[in-house]
Amino acid sequence: MKIGIVTVTYPAALRYLSDFFKSLKKQDDQSFSLWIGLDNVSQKDVLDCSYENLEIHQLQITGGMSPTSIRSMITRDAASHSDAIVFVDSDDILMNTRLSSAKIHMKKYDVTATAMEYVDRDTVSIPGKFAPENADPSLVHNNCYGLTNTTWNAKILKKYCRHRKTVFSWTGT
Numbered sequence: 001m002k003i004g005i006v007t008v009t010y011p012a013a014l015r016y017l018s019d020f021f022k023s024l025k026k027q028d029d030q031s032f033s034l035w036i037g038l039d040n041v042s043q044k045d046v047l048d049c050s051y052e053n054l055e056i057h058q059l060q061i062t063g064g065m066s067p068t069s070i071r072s073m074i075t076r077d078a079a080s081h082s083d084a085i086v087f088v089d090s091d092d093i094l095m096n097t098r099l100s101s102a103k104i105h106m107k108k109y110d111v112t113a114t115a116m117e118y119v120d121r122d123t124v125s126i127p128g129k130f131a132p133e134n135a136d137p138s139l140v141h142n143n144c145y146g147l148t149n150t151t152w153n154a155k156i157l158k159k160y161c162r163h164r165k166t167v168f169s170w171t172g173t
Contacts, residue, residue, distance in 0.1 A: 001031070001103050004082030004154070006075050008037035008067065009046065009090035016091035017049040023093045025051050029100040035078035036090070037061055037070040057081075079157035089148045102151040110153040 005024070009017060024034065033055035036046060043058060050056065057077065061070050078085055084106045086099060095101075105112040 001083045001106065002081070003029075003032035003099050003102065004035055004078035004085045005032055005088055005099075006035045006071070006078050006085055007088050007090045007148075008039055008061075008070060008074075009041050010039040011041060013089070013091040014041065014045060016093075017046070019093050020088075020090055021049045021051060021054075023096075024054065026096050027094065027099050028096050029103065032086075032099055033057060033078075033081065035074045037074050039067070039070070075157055079152075079154040082154045084151055085154055085157055086151045087148045092148070106151060106153060110156055112151050113149055 013020075024032075035057045037059050038046065039061045043060070046056070046058065057074075059070060059074055075085060084102060086102050088094060102112070
């Protein structure tokens with residue numbers, strides 16, 4: 001199962017972007033591509049934090065584009081090239097099993113919450129862990145953090161995300 005990770009990054013998130021990419025590199029399942037909207041952030045900013053052989057697709061946000069339009073556009077393209085979409089914030093640090101856990105739950109659900117551990121601004125763990133594998137992973141019972149704590153079957157997203165513009169691609173070096 002090919003996972004597409006969808007996120008948008010912006011200047012305030014640059015502080016966390018390196019840690020975000022480190023957490024992607026530590027995933028126990030590396031069968032994914034990253035789809036990222038650049039909101040007042042350059043491609044160089046992203047590449048400086050990235051790592052070799054990471055498949056990255058980017059969309060530079062231009063004036064007049066709403067955050068909803070950007071996310072819809074990236075989501076549509078990611079869904080066209082993936083079996084499932086994991087939504088994340090670019091200031092998140094993903095648990096090492098986030099993607100493999102998402103794949104397991106996608107076998108049973110079309111939409112599911114994904115595992116999270118709480119950390120403070122300095123990435124120090126805060127007591128508590130949100131782990132769907134320890135409970136019912138269905139979105140209805142577990143998601144209190146919105147879109148970025150979800151994984152979706154790409155077929156559903158393709159049906160509803162209809163923007164026509166295609167995003168640009170590069171491989172991290």
